[in-house]
Amino acid sequence: MSQNRRDFLKLTSAGVTALGLNMPAFLSRAAALAPASDKPGGKDTILVVVEFTGGNDGLNMVVPYNDDNYKKARPTLAISASQVKKINDQIGLHPGMDGLAELLQDNALCVLQGVGYPTPTESHFRAMDIWQTAAPDDTLTEGWIGNALKHMPATPSFHLKTSNEKSPLAMEGAPVRVPSISTLEEFQLQTAAANGADKKNQREVIEGAVKPKAGAGLLQFVEKTAADTYASSRRLQEIGKNYQPKATYPNTPLATRLKLAAQLIDADLGARIFYVSIDGFDTHAAQATAHANLMTQVSGAMTAFFKDLAARGHRDRILMMTFSEFGRRVKENGSKGTDHGTAAPMLLVGGKVKAGPVGKHPDLADLNMGNLKYGTDFRRVYATILDQWLGVSSKDVLGGKYEPVEILKG
Amino acid sequence: MTDIADTKIDPNWAWQAYHPSEKAPWDMRRVGHLYRRAAFGAAVGELEKALKDGPEKTIESLLQGGPKQEEYDQVSQQMERSIADSNNGVQLRAWWLHRMLYSPHPLQEKMTLFWHNHFATSNAKVQNARFMLGQYDLMCQYALGDFSALLSKMSRNPAMLIWLDGRDSKKGNANENYGRELMELFSLGIGHYSENDVREAARAFTGWEIKDNAALFNTSRHDDGEKTVLGQTGKWKGDDIVRICLEQKSAPGFIAAKLYRFLVSEDGAPELIEPLAEQFRKSGYDFGALVKTVLSSNLFFSDQAYRKRIKSPVDFALGIIRGLEGHIGTSALVPVLEQLGQNVFYPPSVKGWDGGPTWLNGQTLLFRQNLALALTSTEDPRFSARTDPAALALKVHKKTDDEVLDFLLTLFLQNDVPDESRARLREYQQHAHKQTAPVYWTEEEAADHRVRALCHLVLTLPEYQLS
Numbered sequence: 001m002s003q004n005r006r007d008f009l010k011l012t013s014a015g016v017t018a019l020g021l022n023m024p025a026f027l028s029r030a031a032a033l034a035p036a037s038d039k040p041g042g043k044d045t046i047l048v049v050v051e052f053t054g055g056n057d058g059l060n061m062v063v064p065y066n067d068d069n070y071k072k073a074r075p076t077l078a079i080s081a082s083q084v085k086k087i088n089d090q091i092g093l094h095p096g097m098d099g100l101a102e103l104l105q106d107n108a109l110c111v112l113q114g115v116g117y118p119t120p121t122e123s124h125f126r127a128m129d130i131w132q133t134a135a136p137d138d139t140l141t142e143g144w145i146g147n148a149l150k151h152m153p154a155t156p157s158f159h160l161k162t163s164n165e166k167s168p169l170a171m172e173g174a175p176v177r178v179p180s181i182s183t184l185e186e187f188q189l190q191t192a193a194a195n196g197a198d199k200k201n202q203r204e205v206i207e208g209a210v211k212p213k214a215g216a217g218l219l220q221f222v223e224k225t226a227a228d229t230y231a232s233s234r235r236l237q238e239i240g241k242n243y244q245p246k247a248t249y250p251n252t253p254l255a256t257r258l259k260l261a262a263q264l265i266d267a268d269l270g271a272r273i274f275y276v277s278i279d280g281f282d283t284h285a286a287q288a289t290a291h292a293n294l295m296t297q298v299s300g301a302m303t304a305f306f307k308d309l310a311a312r313g314h315r316d317r318i319l320m321m322t323f324s325e326f327g328r329r330v331k332e333n334g335s336k337g338t339d340h341g342t343a344a345p346m347l348l349v350g351g352k353v354k355a356g357p358v359g360k361h362p363d364l365a366d367l368n369m370g371n372l373k374y375g376t377d378f379r380r381v382y383a384t385i386l387d388q389w390l391g392v393s394s395k396d397v398l399g400g401k402y403e404p405v406e407i408l409k410g
Numbered sequence: 411m412t413d414i415a416d417t418k419i420d421p422n423w424a425w426q427a428y429h430p431s432e433k434a435p436w437d438m439r440r441v442g443h444l445y446r447r448a449a450f451g452a453a454v455g456e457l458e459k460a461l462k463d464g465p466e467k468t469i470e471s472l473l474q475g476g477p478k479q480e481e482y483d484q485v486s487q488q489m490e491r492s493i494a495d496s497n498n499g500v501q502l503r504a505w506w507l508h509r510m511l512y513s514p515h516p517l518q519e520k521m522t523l524f525w526h527n528h529f530a531t532s533n534a535k536v537q538n539a540r541f542m543l544g545q546y547d548l549m550c551q552y553a554l555g556d557f558s559a560l561l562s563k564m565s566r567n568p569a570m571l572i573w574l575d576g577r578d579s580k581k582g583n584a585n586e587n588y589g590r591e592l593m594e595l596f597s598l599g600i601g602h603y604s605e606n607d608v609r610e611a612a613r614a615f616t617g618w619e620i621k622d623n624a625a626l627f628n629t630s631r632h633d634d635g636e637k638t639v640l641g642q643t644g645k646w647k648g649d650d651i652v653r654i655c656l657e658q659k660s661a662p663g664f665i666a667a668k669l670y671r672f673l674v675s676e677d678g679a680p681e682l683i684e685p686l687a688e689q690f691r692k693s694g695y696d697f698g699a700l701v702k703t704v705l706s707s708n709l710f711f712s713d714q715a716y717r718k719r720i721k722s723p724v725d726f727a728l729g730i731i732r733g734l735e736g737h738i739g740t741s742a743l744v745p746v747l748e749q750l751g752q753n754v755f756y757p758p759s760v761k762g763w764d765g766g767p768t769w770l771n772g773q774t775l776l777f778r779q780n781l782a783l784a785l786t787s788t789e790d791p792r793f794s795a796r797t798d799p800a801a802l803a804l805k806v807h808k809k810t811d812d813e814v815l816d817f818l819l820t821l822f823l824q825n826d827v828p829d830e831s832r833a834r835l836r837e838y839q840q841h842a843h844k845q846t847a848p849v850y851w852t853e854e855e856a857a858d859h860r861v862r863a864l865c866h867l868v869l870t871l872p873e874y875q876l877s
Contacts, residue, residue, distance in 0.1 A: 141534045150758060154771040173534065175758045176751040176774055190780045192787040192863060194847045194856070202863060205838045206779070206870045209831050218676065218720060221767055222775075222872040229772045269772060 045389050046265060048258075048274045048320040049145070050302065051168065054281030055124065056324035057291055058344030059372075061094050062087070062111055062361070069364035073331040077287055077338070087111060087357055096296035099303030103349060108306060108315075110353035110407050114362040115381065116343035116374025120326060124282070124340075127325035132170035134379050134398050142173025144382055144397060145273055149174035151392045157273035158264060160257040168275055178275075184240040184263060189233045206230070235267045246311035247304045254278045255301035262308050265317075272390070281324060285335035298322070306349050315351035319389055319408075322347040323378070329370050343374035346381060352389075352409050359405070380405045421685050424709035428465060436465055440711050442824040446721075446877045447673050448472045448705055449516035451729030454806060454821050469705050473554065473698070475515025482514055494540035502539045503755055504741040506546065511728055511740065521553035521701060522546065523724065524672050526754065529564055529596065530762035531573040533755045540623060541569035542755050554698035557665060557690075561596060562652045566618055566625045574760075576618050581633040584612040589651070591760055597655040599664045603640060610637040614646040656695060663687035666700065673704050675718035676766045682709065717876040720769050723750035725877055726778055730785050730869060733821050736797030746792075749777050770875065782869035786862050799865035800858035811839045814861055818868045827873055835867060 064070045065081045066089065084092025085101035091111075093101050103109040117136045121127050133140040149157060150173065159167050159180040171178040181187055189206065193199035207230045212223040243263050249255040254276065261274045278298065283291050302320055309318050327344030343362055362372035383394035383402035395401055430436035441460045445452035449472065452460075460468040486509060493501045510519045526549060533542050545567050552560035564570055565588070571577040579585035589612035593603040617632025618625055637646045640654050655661060666686040670678055690700050704710055721729070727746060731738060747753055751774055757763055770778075784790035785797045795801070799818065803809075808817040815835055819825045842863065847856040868874070 141537070153764075153768060156771065156773045173758070175764075175768075176771070177745075177748040177753070179749065179773065179777075187776065189776060190783050192783060192789060192859070192866065194842075194845050194851075194859060194863075198842065198845045198863070201838055201841050202867060205834050205867045208834050209871050218718065218767070218876055219872060222720070222770065222875045225770050225772070225775050226872055226875075229775045232772055233776060 044270075044272070044317055045319065045391070046272050046274070046314070046317050047385060047390060048261060048276070048305075048318065049170070050254075050298070050320060050322045051275070051277035052281045052294075052298070052322060052324035053128075053277050053279040054283075054324070055127075055326045055328055055340055056281045056294075056344060057283060057287065057338050058324075058327035058341075059330065060287075060291055061097075061295060061347075062113060062345040062357075063092050063094065064090060064361055064364065065092050066090055067364055069330075073364065075332065076336050077332045091357060091361055094292070094295040094299075096292050097299035099299040100347065100349070103303055103306060104355060107355035108310075108349055108351060108353060110348040110355060111357045112346045112348060112376065112381065112405065112407055113357060113359040114343050114372065114375035115323075115346050115359075115378050116326075116372075117377050117379070120342045120371075120374075122326060122340040122342070124325055129169060131323055131325055131378060132168055134382055141169075143168065143170035145170045145275065146173030146178070147397045148386055148390060148392045149176075149178070149273070151396060152272065152390070155273070156269050156271040157275075158261070158271055159275045160260055162253060162257075165277070168277070171273075171275060178273075181260075182257070184236050184260065187233070187264075188237055189230060232267055232269050236263070236269075239263050239267050245304070245308045247307035249304040249308070250297070250300040252297045252301060254297050255304055258301050258305040259308075262305055262312075265309060265314060266312055283328070283337050284333065284339060285337040287332075287337040302347075302349055310351065317351075319348065319350040319352065319385065321381070321385065327372060330364060330367060330372060331370055342368070342371040344372075346378075348407050354406055354409055358407055376405055377402065381407065384408065419679070419682065419709065419714065421681050424682050425685050425689075425703055425707045427706045428708045428711045430465065434708075434711060436461070438820060438824040439716070439826050440465070441468070443711070443716050444468065444472070444705070446725065446729065447520075447710075447715075447719075449520060449732075450510050450725060451732040453732060453735045454817075457821070457824075465706070465711070469702070472517045472705070473702055475513075475518060477514060479514045482512070486513070490543050494543055497537075497539045499533055499539060499755070500741060500744055502533065502542060503744045503747075503753070504739075506754055507724075507728070507740040507743050507747070510724065511731060511738075517701075518550060518553045521697075522550045523754070524669070525549040525553060525560070527672075527757065527762035527765075528668065529570065530757040530760050531569050532757050536569045536572045538569070538572070541567075541572065545569035546755075552697070554701055555696075557695035557697045558652065558656050560697075561592075561656070562649050564596070565592065565615065565648045565652055566627075568620050568623070568625050571618055571620055571625060576615060577620050579612065579616045579618070580631040581613075581616050584609070584616050584633065586612040588612070588615055592651070593655060595760060597652075597661050597664060598658055599660055602658060602660040607639050610639045611646075611651045613637050614639065614651045615648045618648075662691040662695070665695075665697075666690050669697075669700060669704065673701070674710060674715045676720070677718070678714075717873065719877040720766055721875055721877045722763070722765060722769060723747050723752035723774075723778075724754070726750070726875070727781060727785075729822075730782060731797055734785065734797040734799060734802055734865075736785070736793070738793055738796045742792040746781055750774050750781070775875075778875070779870050783866050786866045786869065788862060798862070800861040803861050811836070811843075814864065815839065818865050822868055823871065823873055827871060831871055831873075835864065838867060839864060 060077060060079060063079045063084045065084045071078045083095045085097055086092040100109055130136045132143045134144040149155060157178050159171055159178050161180040161182050167180045191199050191202040193202055210223045210226045212227050213220055245259060249259045257276050264271055280294055306318060323346055324344060326340055326342055328338035328341040332338050359376050362375060366373060379398055380402040383398060384404040384407055386392045386394040386397055388408050438461060441457050489505055493505055513519055531545055536542055548563055548567055574588040574591055575585045576588045586608055590608045593608060594600050613633040614637050617628050619628050634645055636643055639646060639651055640658060642654050663683055667683045670683055689703060693699050709715060724747060727743060751769060752763060785793055786799050788795040788798050803814050803817060808814045819827060842860045
């Protein structure tokens with residue numbers, strides 16, 4: 001008898017807990033309940049993943065400007081000491097990245113050098129799958145973020161897409177499908193109204209039906225959830241109309257999507273993971289101009305986003321992480337471009353990053369088939385972010401233990 | 411419903427057959443409740459017929475399924491073969507959603523969904539539509555049948571052999587995944603076995619492989635030594651372990667509690683489970699009889715069960731479509747249900763869906779309300795006019811504002827809504843008449859638009875989120 005009793009309690013305890021705790025937590029983020037973001041596992045930290053699609057030339061993003069091997073390998077593409085935004089006396093950022101250089105001064109940029117994994121592939125598709133699933137040796141259908149979301153119940157998250165972009169594999173496997181949106185309207189309560197007045201009437205009926213009363217019943221739970229949902233939907237509508245960025249966003253698609261993320265963050269939906277990508281990095285020919293454009297766009301958009309949110313008081317809640325499926329060959333090719341490569345740097349932006357370079361720049365005199373050797377396994381970066389930033393056990397998500405990397409302030 | 415007091419419920423009374431009384435009449439509310447739990451909602455004709463037929467006859471017909479099952483299954487099986495051959499994961503999901511919506515035996519589909527949540531195998535890992543369909547067929551066959559046979563056959567089901575790594579398990583190198591979940595999730599519950607039981611059981615399940623799309627027992631890979639599992643020692647094979655598990659005291663209660671949560675309430679008292687567990691054990695794990703007991707019971711038709719569950723995404727979406735008598739292409743529903751968090755054939759983990767309050771958050775509730783709009787507006791390209799409240803109202807001759815409102819509230823909520831909500835909807839109708847519609851609308855179009863908008867508003871009432 002007591003066995004049955006225990007069984008039953010176990011079976012229902014998840015539901016009961018959810019009833020008690022879910023309610024206040026997910027929409028109107030109750031500050032009192034959320035641990036501060038400087039504690040590990042802080043409940044309101046935000047991760048923004050920026051994907052560089054096509055294979056970013058890491059060597060021309062974080063430039064070893066004093067290295068003769070670099071100058072030799074890049075007769076037309078090398079960036080000189082006088083052009084780079086210096087990080088230290090060895091390396092500097094691409095000249096187009098003046099915004100990020102400023103964030104470095106502001107202790108908000110971490111440059112993690114030489115990231116990769118053993119036996120890398122140079123296929124775009126396979127390499128991208130590997131980075132998104134964190135599984136170089138397996139073919140998986142669920143991604144590392146999707147898996148993390150399994151351990152973050154009722155946490156909204158967003159993929160901010162360009163018009164025809166597919167949802168990233170990284171977010172597959174989440175208990176609730178991560179929505180891919182490109183405008184705020186998609187996240188609003190919709191009505192089919194004959195005109196503006198009709199719309200107002202309809203919304204009044206919908207919202208008027210919800211009058212949360214005290215109590216722990218299911219109907220009260222639904223009403224509370226609905227009240228929060230409608231409130232944030234309205235807030236988003238207002239924000240969409242009236243959002244005054246506290247930094248100037250460049251007029252680029254990446255910046256527009258990051259601004260959308262900023263609006264969603266400022267609307268206080270409780271969303272914690274955002275994913276955005278920028279394509280065009282597969283620079284096999286005439287790389288110089290194309291890559292410079294990309295570097296400028298990336299730097300401008302990320303800087304504006306960070307400054308906007310920092311000015312709104314979210315500085316210490318934000319962590320942005322860039323990655324690409326691979327870097328590019330050290331030696332440039334005959335078309336003033338570069339072919340597929342391997343290890344590359346990752347950029348991390350946020351109020352809590354360990355500012356400056358982390359890890360060693362790969363040795364250009366010690367190559368593997370013309371490619372850089374990695375110093376830091378990318379899964380260590382994911383594990384660090386999961387454990388120290390999102391508060392999710394990296395072992396559960398990645399299925400293994402990885403040594404942390406010092407990318408966050410202790 | 412106020413037929414029983416808040417005080418402790420008598421377990422004997424709880425599971426005795428419900429007979430309509432003055433305090434607990436056979437009314438629309440009870441009919442709607444039955445069709446929400448034992449099916450995926452109902453059309454108005456079904457509700458009215460059930461009201462006339464009474465509980466006994468209605469439950470019996472739900473247990474037996476309606477006419478033309480064979481014809482439906484024949485077509486369905488043809489589709490099944492083609493999906494298996496093409497290994498198409500989207501069609502796989504659309505196919506089952508079609509069965510849930512249009513099979514003449516919805517209770518069978520509902521209980522198959524129960525077992526899918528219990529055995530929670532995901533095609534994300536299996537990656538084989540043929541095997542997923544094979545597992546579906548097995549669960550469907552035993553959806554209202556013998557649980558011990560189901561469990562035994564599940565232990566050698568190809569999809570399961572992939573899902574929990576049974577095919578990689580061989581003598582000297584047993585994989586414990588299946589042995590563990592058999593005890594923890596499929597039969598006993600945590601705390602009713604030891605780690606050693608898991609290890610020994612795993613040895614008994616060694617030897618299964620997949621050859622030519624079927625499970626094959628390879629004697630040379632099987633560990634035929636003695637094993638001690640849950641106190642019993644012998645040269646056990648997989649079926650012996652299933653038998654031993656089902657002989658344990660905790661097994662019948664573990665399944666009965668899960669069924670209770672599925673059919674009756676998110677919350678419940680253990681003393682109410684015990685009589686169910688006892689019946690289940692005595693019957694030799696006759697699951698159909700257990701389902702019948704629950705569906706026919708006083709408790710099921712009491713306020714202990716009424717609206718005591720959150721609708722799952724499948725219940726929410728399909729309930730609207732069935733109510734509107736829509737004939738839709740179900741592939742449009744596949745991404746919708748994924749967005750709402752119930753991607754059939756792809757449960758999130760071995761535990762299945764957590765369900766209950768975790769179905770709803772600020773994202774999913776918004777998407778539910780917007781889905782209700784897509785299904786009622788006729789302007790959404792996915793469903794267009796195939797689910798049209800205005801056409802339905804016309805068909806059942808509901809014309810005046812009062813008639814339409816009463817019809818929609820009865821169809822979807824059996825008129826059980828707060829007076830305030832009804833008054834607000836009524837007020838909306840009056841306002842809507844005064845609205846200037848776009849000049850290019852005919853009067854008829856404006857009237858249809860009002861019906862559709864009203865239907866959407868009815869579906870956004872908080873009560874509609876409850877099952």
